[in-house]
Amino acid sequence: MDRTAPLVLGIETSCDETGIGIVRGHTLLSNTIASSMDEHARYGGVVPEVAARAHLEALQPSIEAALAEAGVTLADIDAVAVTSGPGLAGALMVGIGAAKALAVGLDKPLYAVNHLVGHIAADILTGDDVEYPTIALLVSGGHTSLLLVRDLVSNVELLGETMDDAAGEAFDKIARILGLPYPGGPEIDRAAATGDPTAIRFPRGMSRASDMAEHRYDFSFSGLKTAVARWVETSGADVPVADVAASFREAVVDVLVTKALDACARHDVPRLLLGGGVIANRRLREVALERAAAAGVAVRIPPLSLCTDNGAMIAALAAELIISGRPASTLEFGADSTLPVTEIQVAAAS
Amino acid sequence: MILGIDTSLGTAVAVVEPDGAVRAEAHSANPLGHAEVIGTLIAQVLRDAERGPIGATAAPAPAAPTHVAAGMGPGPFTGLRVGIAAARAFALARGIPVIPVPSHDAAALALLLADPFADLPRFAVVTDARRRELAYTVYDGIDGDGLPVRATEPALSPLADLDARLAGLGAERRDVSGIPAAMLALAAARAVAAGRTLADGEPLYLRAPDVTLPGAPKRVTG
Numbered sequence: 425m426d427r428t429a430p431l432v433l434g435i436e437t438s439c440d441e442t443g444i445g446i447v448r449g450h451t452l453l454s455n456t457i458a459s460s461m462d463e464h465a466r467y468g469g470v471v472p473e474v475a476a477r478a479h480l481e482a483l484q485p486s487i488e489a490a491l492a493e494a495g496v497t498l499a500d501i502d503a504v505a506v507t508s509g510p511g512l513a514g515a516l517m518v519g520i521g522a523a524k525a526l527a528v529g530l531d532k533p534l535y536a537v538n539h540l541v542g543h544i545a546a547d548i549l550t551g552d553d554v555e556y557p558t559i560a561l562l563v564s565g566g567h568t569s570l571l572l573v574r575d576l577v578s579n580v581e582l583l584g585e586t587m588d589d590a591a592g593e594a595f596d597k598i599a600r601i602l603g604l605p606y607p608g609g610p611e612i613d614r615a616a617a618t619g620d621p622t623a624i625r626f627p628r629g630m631s632r633a634s635d636m637a638e639h640r641y642d643f644s645f646s647g648l649k650t651a652v653a654r655w656v657e658t659s660g661a662d663v664p665v666a667d668v669a670a671s672f673r674e675a676v677v678d679v680l681v682t683k684a685l686d687a688c689a690r691h692d693v694p695r696l697l698l699g700g701g702v703i704a705n706r707r708l709r710e711v712a713l714e715r716a717a718a719a720g721v722a723v724r725i726p727p728l729s730l731c732t733d734n735g736a737m738i739a740a741l742a743a744e745l746i747i748s749g750r751p752a753s754t755l756e757f758g759a760d761s762t763l764p765v766t767e768i769q770v771a772a773a774s
Numbered sequence: 775m776i777l778g779i780d781t782s783l784g785t786a787v788a789v790v791e792p793d794g795a796v797r798a799e800a801h802s803a804n805p806l807g808h809a810e811v812i813g814t815l816i817a818q819v820l821r822d823a824e825r826g827p828i829g830a831t832a833a834p835a836p837a838a839p840t841h842v843a844a845g846m847g848p849g850p851f852t853g854l855r856v857g858i859a860a861a862r863a864f865a866l867a868r869g870i871p872v873i874p875v876p877s878h879d880a881a882a883l884a885l886l887l888a889d890p891f892a893d894l895p896r897f898a899v900v901t902d903a904r905r906r907e908l909a910y911t912v913y914d915g916i917d918g919d920g921l922p923v924r925a926t927e928p929a930l931s932p933l934a935d936l937d938a939r940l941a942g943l944g945a946e947r948r949d950v951s952g953i954p955a956a957m958l959a960l961a962a963a964r965a966v967a968a969g970r971t972l973a974d975g976e977p978l979y980l981r982a983p984d985v986t987l988p989g990a991p992k993r994v995t996g
């Protein structure tokens with residue numbers, strides 16, 4: 425195997441995107457994504473069984489499409505990588521079953537890796553040199569996590585995470601309250617475009633002085649959701665949707681950016697990496713860039729196709745593990761829906 | 775040589791010659807944990823198959839399956855998918871075809887071949903489908919291609935109704951707790967030899983995903 429620029433095929437099935445990525449070292453060759461998002465739209469959120477069924481159907485065509493795009497064959501691959509967690513257990517198992525059989529069938533090493541650390545690894549594929557340590561804010565429909573990354577393959581610390589809903593889920597739920605379709609993120613963004621973000625002062629979760637001791641870097645969006653619902657219910661027939669959407673979005677963005685920059689300041693790390701599908705939110709990027717600049721913090725935002733769940737980030741993390749000399753995973757691991765972020769690689773052979 | 779993979783109940787894998795000679799077999803009876811064991815079991819049967827059939831004296835040669843038989847269920851969805859995903863991925867890795875086989879066909883073939891006088895009465899293979907339901911398929915002997923004859927397609931029945939339903943179909947009940955992967959592979963081999971298809975490529979879920987359409991958002995004010 426080429427340990428300086430390994431050719432790795434990554435499989436990601438932790439939520440509703442079937443992602444197959446192929447990288448050669450730090451170079452992205454293919455990032456193929458099949459999403460079952462449309463199938464979840466009528467339910468207003470990701471339905472695990474629907475997602476898992478869709479993964480099974482999408483896997484083989486996605487692998488074939490990724491290979492064709494990368495211009496390589498399976499025989500060329502140096503290693504297979506797969507997400508083992510965190511995520512939806514039944515969805516993860518589809519990718520794990522496929523990855524193991526692929527690795528055994530090809531007689532190639534298999535690397536089982538952490539989805540959240542994969543989001544950080546995505547940044548390697550942008551071509552610029554990544555500097556550590558960095559604070560990383562990962563925001564999606566499945567997670568909202570604030571991490572301190574001292575070293576991608578050996579030292580990632582969870583500073584805080586959501587205590588209830590993920591930020592993306594909060595967008596979906598508020599969209600429903602406002603009668604907007606799923607997924608809520610882009611809909612709220614659109615509705616908020618003409619709204620006044622200061623019209624209504626919605627609560628900032630986990631931001632009181634009393635929260636600071638134990639939950640300084642944790643998030644909570646359920647109180648915000650209730651506050652928006654109450655405001656909408658009591659405002660009568662004419663709900664100013666644009667103002668509510670803009671004010672809600674501002675509350676979410678404010679908490680995310682405030683806590684991320686607080687982490688940068690308190691850990692003396694002038695770098696912030698953003699990842700996860702909610703990074704698509706225009707206002708979040710705007711506020712993060714503006715306030716980070718004022719705080720002297722450099723912000724990195726990978727292209728959106730590498731921010732949303734994808735297989736390329738999983739391949740990129742495995743490639744980094746290989747480059748740093750890590751042995752492959754053994755075949756015994758399973759899906760771990762709550763895999764801690766400190767477990768960057770799972771079941772590494774000793 | 776056919777690699778059989780079934781995860782509709784436990785996890786079962788086997789490597790079988792087209793004539794039915796079993797080169798290697800391995801299984802885990804655990805009704806969970808399919809994702810954990812699938813890779814190890816496939817690697818194990820491939821390794822064991824290198825040594826050739828029992829009594830063979832030739833030097834070990836790498837096992838090179840020509841087909842992968844995939845057990846398509848019915849069975850609990852989460853586990854079932856692991857085996858189908860693995861079968862498809864292994865086939866992709868080796869550039870060989872997947873032969874989908876209803877899992878009950880393998881159990882039926884095992885029952886039929888174990889009956890020395892080939893006069894097994896009409897019977898139903900019955901397996902656990904969770905949620906107080908059973909999955910069943912009724913069979914009527916073996917045909918000229920050596921394949922079990924399905925009298926009904928796989929279906930679900932509430933626990934309490936099954937016996938009456940099978941009495942109505944004139945079928946004896948045969949409860950099965952594991953699917954023999956060697957029989958799955960043999961059924962696939964016989965289907966390939968006869969140019970027949972036993973199942974389409976879709977898993978036999980028999981149940982729609984358990985979801986409810988959301989109603990209006992719950993009120994938070996009184």
Ligand SMILES: [Zn+2]
Pocket residue numbers: 539543564566567700732733
């Ligand atoms: Zn993610």
